[in-house]
Amino acid sequence: MTPPRSTSARRRRSGCPIASTLEIVGDRWTLVILRDLLNGKATFSDFLASPERITTNVLTDRLAAMERDGLVVRVPYQERPVRHRYVLTGSGEALLPVLQAICRWGNTHVPDTWIPPEAFMRRTVPDPVPASDGRRR
Secondary structure (H helix, E strand, C coil): CCCCCCCCCCCCCCCHHHHHHHHHHHHCCHHHHHHHHHCCCHHHHHHHHHCCCCCHHHHHHHHHHHCCCCCCCEEEECCCCEEEEEEEHHHHCCCCCHHHHHHHHHHHCCCCCCCHHHHHHHHHCCCCCCCCCCCCC
């Protein structure tokens, strides 16, 4: 049996915020799926249509991990057959500035990268709600 991927359900390598965050979003696909969600994609078939050509089994695994890690929630939109759309949580949306920074870095340092849509680059997310212990969530 494979242990759950969620960082809340397993021990992290360290308390380093970079290492801990990379355990959640540091694979090859999670940030690409987050990019798609932030740009309006929501269904399994939407994600499959992305130019990076993720395979169905990898997409299934990534979406399940993102749900366990609290980045997305799965919401049914059809009963027969049951189909779901994926919606970003506040935690998932809070990664927008990270993705915007990666876009800026890539456009500056990686030749021939696409220019992201202006609406994506100007979008903002609400400030996070402070946790009861004074730390940000």
